[in-house]
């Protein structure tokens with residue numbers, strides 16, 4: 001089974017690719033762009049190309065760095081999504097945020113296969129929980145608290161997972177999301193982002209994930 005790993009930027013792509021040194025599963029790692037729209041377009045293009053070439057992907061993984069909700073997901077830790085949720089896809093009303101699903105449209109959540117999430121978490125030491133997809137990086141304590149209140153199981157936020165998952169869903173391919181925490185979700189302090197530590201955690205995590213991806217080939221969960 002072929003696997004597509006979609007990161008946002010080239011440094012994340014290279015951090016993932018560094019994990020596949022020895023005999024690796026049949027994995028392509030691409031930098032699909034920042035934000036849900038470009039991530040969805042790039043992922044859908046890669047999936048379509050592979051299908052037309054007669055070598056379709058059987059799993060898509062959204063991967064990269066992300067913000068972690070403290071104290072549950074500290075900087076340097078790994079999070080695997082048991083739920084990939086678009087946290088700002090909806091309407092602001094006088095009574096608060098309303099997701100598009102309550103307006104009668106589309107979807108706001110994709111759920112990766114449970115057995116794969118369990119296996120990935122066990123192999124890598126990642127915590128499993130919701131990973132939120134946002135178009136705007138959270139920059140205040142109030143916004144972080146509002147997100148956690150709306151999504152009590154949220155461990156992390158990033159900007160691509162839902163877009164990647166929408167593309168995978170359109171192709172009938174399962175999706176997984178793994179994030180290495182580079183910064184806390186909360187008041188903006190860009191200088192404090194530990195991007196190097198998070199990229200190292202991403203490489204280590206994918207090294208431990210390789211046997212899980214290998215065995216997932218034979219799985220039909």
Ligand SMILES: O=C(O)c1cccc(C(=O)CC[C@H]2O[C@@H](n3cnc4c(=O)[nH]cnc43)[C@H](O)[C@@H]2O)c1
Pocket residue numbers: 008009033034035064065066067068134136137138157158159160182183184185190
């Ligand atoms: O400095 C900024 O304000 C800023 C605004 C937009 C994007 C960035 C990035 O560096 C994006 C890189 C990549 O990192 C993921 N990421 C990392 N931490 C977070 C976060 O706390 N909230 C959301 N996304 C985060 C994201 O997936 C981006 O692709 C910087």
